[in-house]
Amino acid sequence: MKTTENLISKAYSPEEFQKDAPKVMAMISRELEASLKKEAPETIKRYSPEEQLRFWQEDFSSSGPVDLEGLMEKVMSRSINFHSKGYVGHQVAVTLPVTALTSAMMAYMNNCTTVYELGMAGNAMEKVVISHLAEKFGYNKGTAGFVVSGGSMGNLTALVTARTSSGIPEKDYHRLVVMVSGEAHYSVERAAKIMGIPSENIIKIPVGEDFGIRTELLDRTYEQAAAEGKMVFCVIGCACTTSVGAFDDLEAIADFAQRRQLWFHVDGAHGGAVIFSEKYKPLIKGIERSDSLIVDFHKMMMTPPLSTALIYNAGNRKVNEFSPKAAYLWQDQLSEEWWNSAKHTLECTKPITILHTYAIMRLYGDEIYRQNVDMLFGMGKQFAQMIKAEKNMELALEPRSNIVCFRYMPEHGDAGEVNRRVAEKLLEDGAYYVVSTRVGGKFYLRVTIMNPFTDEGVLRNLIARVKELGEAL
Numbered sequence: 001m002k003t004t005e006n007l008i009s010k011a012y013s014p015e016e017f018q019k020d021a022p023k024v025m026a027m028i029s030r031e032l033e034a035s036l037k038k039e040a041p042e043t044i045k046r047y048s049p050e051e052q053l054r055f056w057q058e059d060f061s062s063s064g065p066v067d068l069e070g071l072m073e074k075v076m077s078r079s080i081n082f083h084s085k086g087y088v089g090h091q092v093a094v095t096l097p098v099t100a101l102t103s104a105m106m107a108y109m110n111n112c113t114t115v116y117e118l119g120m121a122g123n124a125m126e127k128v129v130i131s132h133l134a135e136k137f138g139y140n141k142g143t144a145g146f147v148v149s150g151g152s153m154g155n156l157t158a159l160v161t162a163r164t165s166s167g168i169p170e171k172d173y174h175r176l177v178v179m180v181s182g183e184a185h186y187s188v189e190r191a192a193k194i195m196g197i198p199s200e201n202i203i204k205i206p207v208g209e210d211f212g213i214r215t216e217l218l219d220r221t222y223e224q225a226a227a228e229g230k231m232v233f234c235v236i237g238c239a240c241t242t243s244v245g246a247f248d249d250l251e252a253i254a255d256f257a258q259r260r261q262l263w264f265h266v267d268g269a270h271g272g273a274v275i276f277s278e279k280y281k282p283l284i285k286g287i288e289r290s291d292s293l294i295v296d297f298h299k300m301m302m303t304p305p306l307s308t309a310l311i312y313n314a315g316n317r318k319v320n321e322f323s324p325k326a327a328y329l330w331q332d333q334l335s336e337e338w339w340n341s342a343k344h345t346l347e348c349t350k351p352i353t354i355l356h357t358y359a360i361m362r363l364y365g366d367e368i369y370r371q372n373v374d375m376l377f378g379m380g381k382q383f384a385q386m387i388k389a390e391k392n393m394e395l396a397l398e399p400r401s402n403i404v405c406f407r408y409m410p411e412h413g414d415a416g417e418v419n420r421r422v423a424e425k426l427l428e429d430g431a432y433y434v435v436s437t438r439v440g441g442k443f444y445l446r447v448t449i450m451n452p453f454t455d456e457g458v459l460r461n462l463i464a465r466v467k468e469l470g471e472a473l
């Protein structure tokens with residue numbers, strides 16, 4: 001509909017912004033306070049997808065006046081609340097409130113890290129944070145790295161770089177093999193497939209009782225692949241796995257990679273953050289010998305997505321895969337130029353999500369990550385103890401992280417079926433958000449304790465509720 005009102009002037013009006021901004025920020029503050037205080041958590045009010053769609057279709061076509069605060073309230077009331085103490089589902093960060101502010105700055109400034117001038121501060125901040133992390137992880141001086149949009153993107157980028165570095169000619173790419181845990185995140189397999197690596201060349205190494213790679217199988221698997229004329233170029237370690245939170249023995253994998261001269265990549269999307277904890281960093285011993293690693297800021301490091309550090313160990317990275325010819329972006333096609341980040345990443349335009357992490361590090365230091373890891377992993381262990389103390393509950397395995405898989409054991413009937421129904425009922429309740437997984441082919445409830453305010457009392461009530469639901473079934 002045409003209108004005589006100047007919408008451009010209205011939409012860009014500072015007065016309009018000053019009217020909305022405090023209201024939305026006040027709403028976030030109210031929500032945060034309520035979420036952290038509530039003893040009986042309200043995490044999710046689940047509408048069916050059809051109902052949710054109908055609601056937004058109606059909202060979209062209604063011609064009534066819209067105020068931003070009202071709209072945001074509607075969105076919130078129909079969305080999961082990660083800041084609720086009952087949120088113990090997937091590995092999504094419970095974002096630090098300050099990131100609501102850095103997000104606003106990011107959106108307004110709209111700087112990106114494509115080429116230097118478009119994100120001057122952002123490009124340099126990335127460099128600073130990556131160097132800091134590289135040092136923590138024990139990488140060599142002169143190490144390079146970038147922030148990429150997510151762990152999946154990070155794994156793909158690292159694999160492509162690994163392939164280029166292998167020096168294997170393109171005509172042999174169909175023979176390439178990547179070795180990885182049978183428990184690895186699906187993004188690894190997807191990345192390999194995107195690269196044209198045939199499915200049978202994505203070799204999944206069986207895991208042992210602790211769900212870590214059975215490293216004694218690595219050499220045999222390698223030799224078998226070689227005997228079939230295949231070329232292994234990369235081995236990947238998980239720190240930790242997504243499903244049950246298992247850490248691979250990175251030292252043993254590093255030894256293997258060194259013996260066979262392979263690229264060693266570590267998928268530390270979730271568990272890489274233990275580097276900040278004296279207590280838990282032994283879990284990733286050997287990571288300093290890897291050629292590349294990723295760690296998601298938007299999981300254990302409390303930022304909104306997508307923001308992932310991809311770091312290459314200096315000296316190990318011989319070729320920069322991502323230097324496409326684009327004379328309109330950069331003149332010198334050959335130099336490394338960290339400040340022109342699109343030379344190194346799959347993304348062209350890429351937001352300066354580093355703003356969140358840089359601000360967190362400056363405001364709270366690494367100490368906040370240590371506290372978060374210690375608290376969340378500690379709660380994972382405590383939750384496991386509580387499960388073990390219950391006579392009709394079973395732990396899938398001793399947790400090594402904040403991911404815990406467990407189930408209710410009914411006196412009669414099929415445990416899988418009962419737990420599936422318990423999961424459904426929990427979702428209907430909405431107080432807790434618990435997910436599920438399969439461990440050794442069996443159905444288990446799965447929690448990831450991501451909220452540092454999820455305390456013992458909340459976990460005790462969750463267990464009581466699971467038992468109550470299980471008994472009623």
Ligand SMILES: *Cc1c(COP(=O)(O)O)cnc(C)c1O
Nearest residue numbers: 150151152185240242267269270
């Ligand atoms: C979450 C996760 C990924 C995927 O990361 P995204 O940021 O969601 O793309 C990859 N690997 C592991 C181990 C993960 O936990």
